[in-house]
Amino acid sequence: MENGYYKAINWNQVSDEIDKATWEKLTEQFWLDTRIPVSNDMDDWRTLDDDHKWVVGHVFGGLTLLDTLQSQDGMAALRRDVRTPHETAVLNNIQFMESVHAKSYSTIFETLNTPDEIDEIFDWSDSEDLLQNKAKRIYTLYHDDGNPLKKKISSVFLETFLFYSGFYTPLYYLGHNKLNNVAEIIKLILRDESVHGTYIGYKFQLAMKDLTDNQQQELKDWMYDFLYYLYDNEEKYTHLVYDRVGWADDVLKFIRYNANKALMNLGQEPLFPEGAEDVNPVVMNGISTSTSNHDFFSQVGNGYRLGNVEAMDDNDYKI
Secondary structure, eight states, rough: TTTTTTOOOOTTTTTTTHHHHHHHHHTTTTTOEEEEEEEGGHHHHHHOOHHHHHHHHHHHHHHHHHHHHHIIHHHHHEEEEEOHHHHHHHHHHHHHHHHHHHHHHHHHHHSSHHHHHHHHHHHHHTTTTHHHHHHHHHHHHHHHHTTHHHHHHHHHHHHIIIIIHHHHHHHHHHHHTTTTHHHHHHHHHHHHHHHHHHHHHHHHHHHHTSSSSHHHHHHHHHHHHHHHHHHHHHHHHHHHHHHGGOHHHHHHHHHHHHHHHHHHHTTOOOOSOGGGGSSHHHHHHOOOOOOOOOOOTTTTOTOOOOOOOOOOOOOOOOO
16 A cells, blocks of 8 residues: 555566566476376385385475465565565465475375374374474564564575475485485475575565664574574484484484575575585485476476467468
8 A cells, every 4th residue: 555545566667676587487487296196106115114104204294384384474474574566476476385385295195105194294293392393483483573584584494494304305215216206396395495595585685784783793693593593403303303214414414504505595604514515415416406307298397387378360270
């Protein structure tokens, strides 16, 4: 509302070209979980022992919880502090795709798990203290309208850092040529999250410039303290989930690497010593979001594009 009038959004007059570029990127990347043939992974699934099946199910349960938080609370919170009407449109797009992400895990569960196993996974994610700790802390910040920049920090830490303890598992299996279609869904999610984290981090950096030097330093101190808190909780969560298969140390390297990426999205210096060379190369190779070679008529990979449609005319009927 401006001067008593409600204004229509005009995409021909965009004050921040990053809004338009991000909208175009996100709409180009549109996908749905129902187009990925997860059932083709059943033979691989049957080869896993109970511990590894438990890890797959429960990391996806944790990711479902965090994507639910992001779709139901995160983007709604960020929309209250937009700089442009086009930013609102981009956040609407992100919110919908976060809902697609959350639903995608249910598609995986429906294919791989029994109804009793699915109920146990959701009971676990809805009550596990370490998982709930990070969700509740970020939920509280999303509903603190007095600190809009802390909302953006929380969102970037969630998108670029906290999700990755769960992403490790499917990327590991992808590198060993197992659960390829499950991993395909995760790579599609990764591709989205990469744009989400970069975009929201960019908006944070714009707003950060409006602060005084003292305000900036105070916010940086809070940011790093918050990251330490989240990492301490994530370290415990990682051991809880991964110790049974012996992966915890490798997963923590991956988490620290992505924590640094989250800080970089926010325009800050990295905190941890880990670089890409310290992460399991099988997982780093899987994190690439390049197109998979799926047959167009039977499967859809993470590089599919919507077709270009052209209206027919009379000449099309002249054979």
